[in-house]
Amino acid sequence: MVQTGDDAVAKKLLIVSSYHRACGIAQYVEALEGPLRLQADCEVEIVPLPVDIFRAQSNYARKAAKQQLAEIIKLVRSADVVNLQLEPGLFGLTPFSIWRRIGAIIDASKRVIITYHTVPQMEGERVSLNPRGLWHFLRSWRGNFVFDRLFKKVRNNPQKFRHIVQTSREARNFALIGLSTETIFHQPLSFLSRQERNVIDESRIKMEVSERYNIEGKKFLGCFGFLNEYKGIEVAVRAMKYLPEDYHLLIVGGLHPEGILRHTIDQPYIKKLMNEIEFTDEEEISSSNLIERVHFCGALGNREFNEVMLACDAIILPYAEVGQTSSGPAAMALDLARPIYCSRNQCFKELDRYQPGMLAFFEVGNHVELAEKIRRSDGTGKERVAARGAYLERYNVESRAALYLLAFENLAR
The missing domain is CATH 3.40.50.2000 (Glycogen Phosphorylase B;)
Known part of the structure; x- marks a missing residue:
């Protein structure tokens, strides 16, 4: 003053x-x-x-x-x-x-x-x-x-x-x-206040989200943010072929307004994801039709975005290396104490330095390693849970x- x-x-x-x-x-x-x-x-x-x-x-x-x-x-x-x-x-x-x-x-x-x-x-x-x-x-x-x-x-x-x-x-x-x-x-970035976190009813929200997408009793994995080539969402889709049928993938986000091609309905990255989901090789390991297990949730408002993320059993961030310095979805997932599986790129390695052990890493583009770590619940171990809790106490x-x-x-x- x-x-x-x-x-x-x-x-x-x-x-x-x-x-x-x-x-x-x-x-x-x-x-x-x-x-x-x-x-x-x-x-x-x-x-x-x-x-x-x-x-x-x-x-x-x-x-x-x-x-x-x-x-x-x-x-x-x-x-x-x-x-x-x-x-x-x-x-x-x-x-x-x-x-x-x-x-x-x-x-x-x-x-x-x-x-x-x-x-x-x-x-x-x-x-x-x-x-x-x-x-x-x-x-x-x-x-x-x-x-x-x-x-x-x-x-x-x-x-x-x-x-x-x-x-x-x-x-x-x-x-x-x-x-x-x-x-x-x-x-590091943060989004949710202590007051917002304290009023979260996780059980109720998970039930509502599962009913909304008609996937009651299943395990939810989530990819969040604008749909963009560097986000590597196709890696998560490929990993789904190596996971049991009760795993479902929620893709939350839309094309960035500045990345939409005008005068055409053919959007290259959307087409790439569709090809990954619809393509079936009889000799390839595949649990079931991915059309029934991959769900596009669209671009959601902040509140619904947070609710879907909270309902997920784990968050997948399979980004490419593009020199990015931070990730909004990673910050939000940490605010919500969600298990995170992320590419071992510079962005996420730097984030992990703030509280070593809170993130589960896989090599960039390696969907087999990602599926294996999800199957053995690498992101939900006691040490990772404790690390995420300690991080949230310091960085919010x-x-x-x-x-x-x-x-x-x-x-x-």
């Missing part, structure tokens, strides 16, 4: 983020909002980014984007500290428009906390002369274009900034590229909110 005569004037934290839309970052900010307001002595305001307008390319959209940015800048100037939830794609389509908007927000801010949902890759993306390889290279180049300019601003005025990353690895890497360690904070949305307020006080004093 700042004293002005006899009046106490609260300082203001402004969060600039996607908000109330189908987006993992929006969901994260919505989860953070309640605990942040409860703990804060400052005023907390959230300004939603007009993501669709920022990414559109028509002349009308550019004019609207300019107007929207001006309104955001006006709010930014009034705040003591601005928190930028940084995922470059939220701010536009081209690196030039992305940086123009991010740079304008930073220039208008008195102090800035940057939450990094994407970080620059220490290993450069190699050029591969195929459509997918070129797309990844261009995406990497776009990110580097933005981060090079961002870090130049940071180095010119380091005390204006505080940085929040999702793993200790990112914190170390930021220090290696010249950011002051005292300005870097790290903690309340401690995440406290981290923001620590960074805020660090800057606003």
